[in-house]
Amino acid sequence: MLLSSVVQGLEWNNIEGNLDRKVEAIAYDSRDVVNDSLFVAISGFAVDGHQFIANAVEQGATTIILEKETPVRGDVTVIKVENSRDALARISANFYGNPTEKLNLVGITGTNGKTSTTYFIKSIFEQAKRSTGLIGTTGTMIGDQHIKNKNTTPESLNLQQFFSKMADTQTDNCIMEVSSHALNLRRVAYSDFNIGIFTNLSPDHLELHKDMDEYFEAKAMLFDLTKECNIVNVDDEYGRRLIQRVKDYGTVLLTYGINQKADIYPTNIRYSFDGTTYTVNTPSGSAEITVNLPGDIYVYNSLAAIACAYASDISLAEIQQGILKVTGIKGRMETVYKEQDYKVIVDFSHTEAALEKALNTLRPFVKGKLVLVFGVYADESDQGKEKRVGMSHTASKYADFSVVTSDNPKKHDQMLIIDEIAAAMDSFNGQYKAIPDREEAINYAIEASDKDDTILIAGKGHETTQIIGDQELPFNEREIVLKALKRKKQIVRS
C-alpha cells in the first residue's frame, strides 16, 4: 500500500520526506519490523519506543511515526504526530481497509461481566445463523481459530488485523470486550461500533485511572463511538449516570435491570446451584430463559445479551436456545468437582465487587462451610493497598474461612502483599491462614475441608499460569484440585 493512502485522515504536526513510498507492514515493536515497514514509536509505561527507532531503520523501516522530536538517519520519511497510539489506530484501520465498516461490531465495557456477556451474545447470534467472531480476555475466535490475546482488548494494529480477517472470512459480526485501558490508550479509535453495552462499574484499575470519575469517563468513551444502539444496566449507579449522558445522542437506548424499571427485565426468577430460570420481558414479548450458571450476575449478563439480540432483530425462540446452549464458561463459576453437597469452584473474581457477588451467589447452596482461596494481584501502589484491604473485608465478611495466597505476584514482593492482606484480615476479625504458595494453599483448603463444604478458588479463572518475577509458570488449578482430592480420598480410605 502507498504511504499516502496509509496516512489518509491522519493529522500530523510535521512531515519530512516522501509520501510516495510503499508500506509493506506496520509495527509498533521494533522487533517486528521487516523491510519497508512503517514503525510507530510509542512512549510506553515501561520503556520509550523512540529509543528503538535506529534499530527499526536498521531492520528495514522506511517510515517512522513519532510523537517526540528524535533525530532519524537514512532515507526515511518521518511524520511527527501529537499522539502515537492514536496515529497507530488511524493508520492500522486504513492499512486493513477500515474493516469495521463491513462488520456488525458490538462492544461491551464495564468492570465485571464482559466475558460471559460476549459468550451469551455469540451463542445467540450463532443460533440465529449469524457468523460471529469474538475478542476478549479468553482470546480471539474467528471461525474455528482460537488465538491467545496478550490483552483483553488487543492493540489497534492487532485489532484491525482481526477485524479484517473476520470481514475476509464472511464473519459478519464481532462481539468484543472493550477495556478502559483500551479506550484510554486509543486501541479502539477509528472502529465503528454498531452496539455498545455497559455492564457495571466498581473500583478496579485505579492504578491507571486517578479515581472513579476518571475510570467512568474512560468507559463512557465507548458510547461516543457507537452508531446505532446503547444498552445500559440501569440497576448500576454508573449505568444511570451513563443513561443521562447518552440519552440525547440520537442512538437507540435500551436499558436492562432486575430492580429498576427497564426495557428488558426478568420476572419469576428461580435460582439453583446449577443455574437460573426466569421469564424475560421485552417490548416485543416474553419468553422463559434458562441460564446454566448460578446467581444474579448471570441473570444480568444474560439480560445484556438478550437486549443486544433484541436490538439485532433476533427472535425470542433463538434467544432462548442461544442462552440455553451456554453450558459453562471456563473459569466463570466453573464447578471443578461436585459430590453431593461438596463442591469446588474456580472463578475469575479478582475485584471486590466480583468476589462479593461470587461468595453471595454460592452461600444459599452451601450446607457446611464456605471456604475461600484468594490472593490480590500485584500492584504496590496506594490503590493496590486499598484493593487488598477491600478484598480482605469481603473475604472476612462473606466466607467462613479463607486461605490467603498469591495471585500473579510478578516482580512484586509477594510476602509484603500477603502480610498486608493478613493484617487487614486480622482487623476485620476474619478467620484465615496465609500460605504464600498457591498450590499449597489449594491443597490445604482441600485437605482441611469437610464433606458438606464448598471451596471457592478465586482470582485466576481461565488462566493456566502464575507469573512470578519475569517467569510465566504453568499453573493449572483444575489439575491441582483433582490431585488433592485424589490424595484426600486415599487418606480417608486407608
Ligand SMILES: CC(=O)N[C@H]1[C@@H](OP(=O)(O)OP(=O)(O)OC[C@H]2O[C@@H](n3ccc(=O)[nH]c3=O)[C@H](O)[C@@H]2O)O[C@H](CO)[C@@H](O)[C@@H]1O[C@H](C)C(=O)N[C@@H](C)C(=O)N[C@H](CCC(=O)O)C(=O)O
Ligand atoms: C500498562 C499497559 O497497558 N501497557 C500496555 C502498553 O505497554 P507499554 O506502554 O508499557 O509498552 P512498553 O513496554 O513501555 O514499550 C513501549 C513501546 O516500545 C516498544 N518496544 C519495546 C521494546 C523493544 O525492544 N522495542 C520496541 O519497539 C513496545 O512495543 C511499545 O510499543 O502497550 C502495549 C501494546 O499495546 C500493551 O500490550 C501493554 O499492555 C500490558 C501487557 C498490560 O498488562 N496491560 C494491561 C494493564 C491492560 O491493558 N489491561 C486491560 C484490561 C484488562 C481487564 O479487562 O481488566 C486489557 O485490555 O488487557
Ligand SMILES: Nc1ncnc2c1ncn2[C@@H]1O[C@H](COP(=O)(O)OP(=O)(O)OP(=O)(O)O)[C@@H](O)[C@H]1O
Ligand atoms: N454482572 C456482574 N456483576 C458483578 N460481578 C460479575 C458479573 N459478571 C461476572 N462477575 C464476576 O466477575 C468475574 C469476572 O467476570 P467476567 O470475566 O465476565 O468479567 P470481565 O468484565 O470480562 O472481567 P475482565 O475484564 O477482568 O476479564 C466473574 O468470575 C464473576 O465472579
